[in-house]
Amino acid sequence: MPPPPPSPKLPSGASKGPPLNHIGLPQTEYRGGKSTLCAGCGHDAITAAITRALWENAANPYRIAKMSGIGCSSKTTAYFLSKSWGFNAVHGRMPSVTTGAMLANHTLNAVGISGDGDSASIGIGQLVHVIRRNLPMTYVVNNNGVYGLTKGQFSATADRGSKSKKGELNEFEPIDLCGLALELGCTFVARGYSADRKQLIPILRAAMHHRGTAIVDVLSPCVTFNNHAGSTKSYDWGKSNEEPLHEVGYVNPWDLDEVDYEAGSGIEVTLPDGGVLHLAKLGSDHDPRDLEGAKDLLSQAKAKHKFLTGILYIDEHRPNLIEGLRMCDEPVGTLPQSVLRPGREALEAVMESFR
Amino acid sequence: MTPNSAAQPDAAAAAPGVVVNDFTLSVATVNGTGSQTANATLIRAIIRMGVPASGKNIFPSNIQGLPTWYLIRVCQDGWIVPRENADVLICLNRETARDDVMKCAPGAWVIYDAPFKLDMLRDDVHYFPVPFATLVRDVAPPKLWKLVTNMLYVGVAAELLGIEMAAIDAALAKAFGSKPKAYEINVKAVQVGRDHARESFTRPADGYRVEQRDLIGDKILLDGNSAVGLGAVMAGVSVVPWYPITPSTSAIEATEAYLEQFRRDADGTATFAVLQAEDELAAIGMVLGAGWAGARAMTATSGPGISLMSEFIGLSYYAEIPAVIINVQRVGPSTGLPTRTMQCDILCCAYNSHGDTKHPLLLPASPGECYEMTMDAFDLAERFQTAIFLLSDVDLGMNNWLSDPFAYPDRPLDRGKVLDAEKLQAIGVKEWGRYKDVDGDGIPWRTLPGVELDGAAYFTRGSGHNEYARYTESSTAYEANVERLLRKFETLRGEVPVPHRDDTDGGSPVGIIAFGTSHWSLVEARDILAKEHGVTFDYLRLRAFPFSDAVEAFVQEHERVYVVEQNRDGQMLALMRHELPQVAAKLRGLRYYDGMPIHARHIMNDVISNERVA
Numbered sequence: 001m002p003p004p005p006p007s008p009k010l011p012s013g014a015s016k017g018p019p020l021n022h023i024g025l026p027q028t029e030y031r032g033g034k035s036t037l038c039a040g041c042g043h044d045a046i047t048a049a050i051t052r053a054l055w056e057n058a059a060n061p062y063r064i065a066k067m068s069g070i071g072c073s074s075k076t077t078a079y080f081l082s083k084s085w086g087f088n089a090v091h092g093r094m095p096s097v098t099t100g101a102m103l104a105n106h107t108l109n110a111v112g113i114s115g116d117g118d119s120a121s122i123g124i125g126q127l128v129h130v131i132r133r134n135l136p137m138t139y140v141v142n143n144n145g146v147y148g149l150t151k152g153q154f155s156a157t158a159d160r161g162s163k164s165k166k167g168e169l170n171e172f173e174p175i176d177l178c179g180l181a182l183e184l185g186c187t188f189v190a191r192g193y194s195a196d197r198k199q200l201i202p203i204l205r206a207a208m209h210h211r212g213t214a215i216v217d218v219l220s221p222c223v224t225f226n227n228h229a230g231s232t233k234s235y236d237w238g239k240s241n242e243e244p245l246h247e248v249g250y251v252n253p254w255d256l257d258e259v260d261y262e263a264g265s266g267i268e269v270t271l272p273d274g275g276v277l278h279l280a281k282l283g284s285d286h287d288p289r290d291l292e293g294a295k296d297l298l299s300q301a302k303a304k305h306k307f308l309t310g311i312l313y314i315d316e317h318r319p320n321l322i323e324g325l326r327m328c329d330e331p332v333g334t335l336p337q338s339v340l341r342p343g344r345e346a347l348e349a350v351m352e353s354f355r
Numbered sequence: 356m357t358p359n360s361a362a363q364p365d366a367a368a369a370a371p372g373v374v375v376n377d378f379t380l381s382v383a384t385v386n387g388t389g390s391q392t393a394n395a396t397l398i399r400a401i402i403r404m405g406v407p408a409s410g411k412n413i414f415p416s417n418i419q420g421l422p423t424w425y426l427i428r429v430c431q432d433g434w435i436v437p438r439e440n441a442d443v444l445i446c447l448n449r450e451t452a453r454d455d456v457m458k459c460a461p462g463a464w465v466i467y468d469a470p471f472k473l474d475m476l477r478d479d480v481h482y483f484p485v486p487f488a489t490l491v492r493d494v495a496p497p498k499l500w501k502l503v504t505n506m507l508y509v510g511v512a513a514e515l516l517g518i519e520m521a522a523i524d525a526a527l528a529k530a531f532g533s534k535p536k537a538y539e540i541n542v543k544a545v546q547v548g549r550d551h552a553r554e555s556f557t558r559p560a561d562g563y564r565v566e567q568r569d570l571i572g573d574k575i576l577l578d579g580n581s582a583v584g585l586g587a588v589m590a591g592v593s594v595v596p597w598y599p600i601t602p603s604t605s606a607i608e609a610t611e612a613y614l615e616q617f618r619r620d621a622d623g624t625a626t627f628a629v630l631q632a633e634d635e636l637a638a639i640g641m642v643l644g645a646g647w648a649g650a651r652a653m654t655a656t657s658g659p660g661i662s663l664m665s666e667f668i669g670l671s672y673y674a675e676i677p678a679v680i681i682n683v684q685r686v687g688p689s690t691g692l693p694t695r696t697m698q699c700d701i702l703c704c705a706y707n708s709h710g711d712t713k714h715p716l717l718l719p720a721s722p723g724e725c726y727e728m729t730m731d732a733f734d735l736a737e738r739f740q741t742a743i744f745l746l747s748d749v750d751l752g753m754n755n756w757l758s759d760p761f762a763y764p765d766r767p768l769d770r771g772k773v774l775d776a777e778k779l780q781a782i783g784v785k786e787w788g789r790y791k792d793v794d795g796d797g798i799p800w801r802t803l804p805g806v807e808l809d810g811a812a813y814f815t816r817g818s819g820h821n822e823y824a825r826y827t828e829s830s831t832a833y834e835a836n837v838e839r840l841l842r843k844f845e846t847l848r849g850e851v852p853v854p855h856r857d858d859t860d861g862g863s864p865v866g867i868i869a870f871g872t873s874h875w876s877l878v879e880a881r882d883i884l885a886k887e888h889g890v891t892f893d894y895l896r897l898r899a900f901p902f903s904d905a906v907e908a909f910v911q912e913h914e915r916v917y918v919v920e921q922n923r924d925g926q927m928l929a930l931m932r933h934e935l936p937q938v939a940a941k942l943r944g945l946r947y948y949d950g951m952p953i954h955a956r957h958i959m960n961d962v963i964s965n966e967r968v969a
Binding site: 084 | 626670803
């Protein structure tokens with residue numbers, strides 16, 4: 001069992017210092033190293049949103065596992081939460097490393113950061129299979145439609161007909177990661193926009209409490225290689241085309257008494273930690289527990305070139321991989337030898353079976 | 356690990372020309388006909404009579420319809436590898452029948468399906484035509500004919516060879532103990548086969564006999580893959596991601612079976628996870644994730660899987676993450692001959708992945724060593740925080756070997772240099788660096804995710820890092836780091852299983868080196884050389900890479916040394932020449948690469964021609 005949080009929540013207004021969260025930590029305690037990405041990169045805004053979400057959730061920093069692959073996106077795990085372990089794996093293989101880490105210690109809270117190259121091309125197989133298995137993890141895709149580190153090639157999420165910085169036309173159909181996730185039966189599918197911090201933070205907070213795999217595909221413009229006219233992953237495009245599905249709110253279990261949503265003001269989903277996801281109606285009547293509805297909504301949006309954001313689908317009923325394997329509560333990585341190694345009589349029984 | 360050196364003298368009653376307890380039996384069938392149980396019955400019955408026997412399944416990469424052979428070497432001296440030419444042939448495959456008969460040893464006994472009409476092929480063998488299709492009618496209903504035919508040949512062979520019914524019965528009871536009806540039918544089939552043989556054939560005056568001995572004791576009969584599974588479970592393996600590939604799949608199946616047996620509570624709670632991954636890349640990725648988070652993790656694969664895992668194996672080396680990789684080698688390159696045996700991934704594993712890398716290899720030669728070295732692999736992986744390869748092969752992994760029973764491990768699990776919060780505070784959080792060599796052995800200390808202490812966390816990456824696990828492109832930091840990795844490898848040299856050396860009396864100027872399954876052909880070849888030619892050579896059996904100092908000393912002490920191995924290019928020879936340049940000039944290669952276990956006489960002939968022995 002994880003030990004109790006380091007300190008109790010301080011009464012608000014008790015001190016003049018920075019605001020503290022439920023476990024008594026200021027947001028600065030969730031910071032990481034200095035970013036080395038280009039000024040204005042969408043990824044940095046996502047990192048800031050993640051930092052804020054972790055703080056608001058009062059996440060125990062020691063139990064977060066920051067997992068990533070290779071690429072600009074994957075560097076960002078170094079830019080938040082210096083107090084927790086990070087694993088910058090090989091290109092496109094973050095999901096398998098995260099799966100292994102969670103099998104060894106499922107008391108960790110895995111936050112995986114990937115990009116569109118990492119997840120929609122080289123790592124699409126691992127993305128698909130981690131979704132199939134419903135591994136408990138948050139899987140954020142910093143999606144900019146372009147290969148940044150190798151200077152501007154189209155990625156597999158770039159829209160057909162969109163233009164590169166050099167003016168080349170993309171001839172290929174894009175892979176819509178949310179559409180793919182829905183098709184695979186992913187139990188949490190959301191789309192966000194790095195510039196829409198107000199919506200992205202609660203999406204991330206809910207994703208981090210989700211029972212299984214939470215895919216959060218975030219449009220994250222690349223200021224250096226994909227922010228021009230003709231791009232469909234630019235700030236301008238995002239700003240003119242975003243259509244939020246709903247207003248997203250997440251209430252921690254310890255704050256439930258203090259928040260009172262008006263009855264019928266939206267859809268509420270209780271997550272495994274006891275917190276409540278609240279989705280207040282905006283333009284659409286979509287119920288995110290309706291899988292077919294989510295698929296329809298997404299394909300209509302695609303036809304109309306609309307950039308839908310919000311939580312498209314959520315299912316808190318399907319058991320995750322750890323539950324499916326019926327693994328014990330303690331992390332298997334630290335079980336003692338007395339549990340790990342069978343006794344002499346076990347070996348003798350096996351020997352007898354070979355006689 | 357030597358064969359029975361003091362075999363009992365042959366029974367005085369044996370007539371001249373009768374060969375007692377020393378022959379190779381070949382069963383030629385079509386795959387998918389269910390002959391495995393029959394062959395297992397034969398071999399188990401011989402063992403029940405106290406006589407050593409081992410089986411090799413030469414099978415196709417196919418489910419049904421292609422030729423397959425099961426070779427049983429019966430040998431009271433304990434030699435294991437089948438001879439090139441069968442002494443007793445059971446011929447049930449029309450397609451290969453002609454070749455099978457032509458390849459038999461002179462004087463062989465050929466038991467065959469009567470309609471094949473093989474008796475004109477040569478006149479220096481004895482023929483035993485059996486009308487299986489007729490006999491089977493009396494034994495079972497039509498749907499079982501194919502299966503029951505197999506037990507008929509067991510009966511015929513048992514009668515001719517003198518295998519006692521009680522021994523057959525015990526073997527059948529083992530196979531069908533829980534299915535009384537199947538047991539009954541099979542006993543009947545054996546009996547009908549025996550009756551037919553007794554009534555229709557006269558056993559030749561010269562020929563082959565199995566006679567009761569007491570050479571088995573409490574020995575067990577098993578395949579190397581089962582031994583790997585058992586070793587892994589006794590080593591406390593907890594995370595087993597894998598992807599199916601012949602011939603390693605049964606190693607995972609064995610691991611899973613033992614985990615289910617010993618590590619799942621009555622209420623269904625498991626203290627392990629076995630997960631079939633989407634491919635070998637994911638399998639090794641999961642192993643690394645689990646090793647990083649503190650669990651003992653293993654995967655098993657074969658050559659093609661190793662190729663796919665290469666990028667991650669380099670990460671394991673450079674980021675220093677424990678991993679155990681079982682490579683049950685098969686014939687490559689590419690898909691190659693997936694069900695045939697070879698020692699052909701030596702270089703590919705020793706220097707696996709891009710950049711400067713080196714990985715330890717453990718080289719088991721028997722199921723007993725598969726068991727022990729799998730346990731060693733876990734201790735070494737965690738102690739040295741790197742990938743450890745166990746190199747088995749088709750022959751060792753999938754064939755049945757007679758073995759002494761395994762000993763219960765006599766030392767606790769070595770979980771390596773891991774700092775918990777208390778230890779970390781004791782040395783001072785600021786003092787600790789994830790990749791710092793504080794003990795002078797090249798091995799750094801690590802923490803596991805989840806330690807509740809500021810400064811305990813670190814960032815794992817495959818990119819350049821300094822002693823404190825921070826990103827750097829500094830040339831000095833890079834050099835210092837890879838030189839430390841080399842120091843770690845030097846420490847490892849003293850910790851891997853040491854070679855076994857067997858000098859002849861008075862010593863010889865010529866030495867021979869072998870490893871893995873080549874050992875069994877080599878020891879027999881050495882015995883024949885001594886008996887038939889009066890020449891003896893000193894012998895060293897490699898058991899691991901990096902090479903212990905004793906390996907170089909052995910080469911140094913001899914004028915020339917032959918390295919016997921099963922691949923075309925002399926991979927172990929190349930590795931030794933590269934790693935031991937001081938003695939490289941003394942090394943020569945003897946190579947075998949037809950996908951079959953080496954025949955002892957082939958090694959013997961090659962040594963004779965190289966050494967110009969009269």
